[in-house]
Amino acid sequence: MLSSDDLRFFNVLSKCETLAECARKLDVTPPAVTQRLKALEDRIGIRLIDRSGRTITLTDEGTLVASHGTIVADAMEALTEALSNRKKAVSGHLRVAAPHGFGRIHVAPVLDAFARKHPGVTVTLDLSDFPGARLVDTCDVVIHIGAPAALSEIVTTLAPNRRMLCASPDYLASAPPIQSPADLVRHRCLVVRENDEDVTLWRFLHPSREAETVRIHPTLCSNDGAVVREWAITGQGVAIRSEWNIAGDLAARRLKRVLPAWEVPAADVVAMLGTRSGRSARTTAFLAMLRESLSPPPWRRKPPQ
Template sequence: MLTSDDLAFFSVLTTSKSLAESARKLNVTPPAVTQRLRALEEKVGVRLIDRSGRHLRLTEEGSLVASHSVIVSDAIDSLTEALADRKGAVRGHLRVAAPHGFGRIYVAPVVEAFAREHRGATATLQLSDHPTALIVDSYEVVVHIGASAHLDQVVTTLAPNNRILCASPEYLTSAAPITTPADLARHRCLVVRENEEDVTLWRFKGSRQESATVRVNPVMSSNDGAVIRDWALAGQGIMMRSEWAVAEDLAEGRLRQVLPNWKLPSADIVAILGSRHGRSARTAAFLTMLRQSLKPLPWSADPAEKPGQ
């Protein structure tokens, strides 16, 4: 009869490329892993893993055991979480995904603070160019900038974030004047291609709520927002970026806002919650810490809104 320990052991094997890798994960020697696998196969009476090649390959019976290992492991994790939540304990493994730039600057420090404060929990932060393209239910929290396409998921707003049109003083001094959005069609524009959004169609709302749309023809584009910022700082053209990414450059005069009387669609910072983990104590604790870290807004251009002011 297989035990939960047997299934946990086999689950490690199925997520490893070799027995040596499994041994490292289990903190035992490779011969110990081989011996335990042999004992497990003797217990069930069938071969579970084909070890003839360079990589581990599940047999048909091994795939069956692996699928049940996941079910049992999830059930044990859910029970453990439920019992911990009853006591208000923050335990288990927190899985967070976030965009590269924002995640590195604003999310990573909070994950570190969470792990330091809650010693009974562990944490993983996955930084990605497209965090929402990941399997959302594999994470407790997916931090996203802008509207979410996951309409069936729980989405909570963490902080407001405006989009800003800006360029270097050098570019604006030498270029033709920009008084209306239509003028942008004749300017050098830089765009970030981060997702399936139509990034060359720029939409504006005027001070009298009038709308304007302009199709720009980008002279340079990249999937990395930091690269676009560097190009704008070098005087290559006009870019649209989130306020959090350019607030310091604007405050220091390295960039200037273009068409300040025209507003772009906002791109609020939101958290998409995995359906299985949305109410766990560790998720609630992490979201509280993340919200606190963003209040007041660390990138606000208003000195009165700065932390410690």
């Protein structure tokens, strides 16, 4: 017979690619995961995973157990939430995913304050290069910069965020002048590669002219926005970066806006929620605290005189 602990264990295991990943999530050793899985299979007399490959592949029976494990986990979490609401306490486990840089600077401090305010809450913050809709099933809140690719989730805007064409003053002093978007094809361009997006097609909007698109040829590219920002500061070329990321560099004149009359499509800060997570008291309380910390956006606040 399977216990609720067995279902919770297998629910975690079924969402992992390897036993080592499961061990990290459960904070145990990989041999402990292997032994517990073997003991579970021996007790019920059914093999739950296929051991022929390096990654975890569920058998048909394993898929059945995993689906029931998810139902039980959701039911227990819903019960805990309902009981917490009865006593007007925010409790349970809050799972948040966010981009590396934005998460470190703007989300982690809010989670620190949130955990102090609500001692009954535990928190996991998963920093990822490009968190997106794929994490909504395993996280309560996914912080995303820009329009989400999937429209099936609940999406709420947390703060406005423009994107800007920028370069260092030294680069601009030594390079040919940039008077229109078309001039960029003759310049060193720096790009951040994000998922499968076409990051070499730059789009520009103007209040009194037709929109323009330019196919640039990257000199340097990286999947890390912080690296591209540093390259721009050191004079490697022209980049498009988020306002939240370079506002301080613009103020300190480490970077300068290029073609300020032209706008790059904005990338607002949004939160994506699963439909179940959207009803969680802890999710609602965290989003209220995060939204308050971003209002007005820190990158638009004037420094104290």
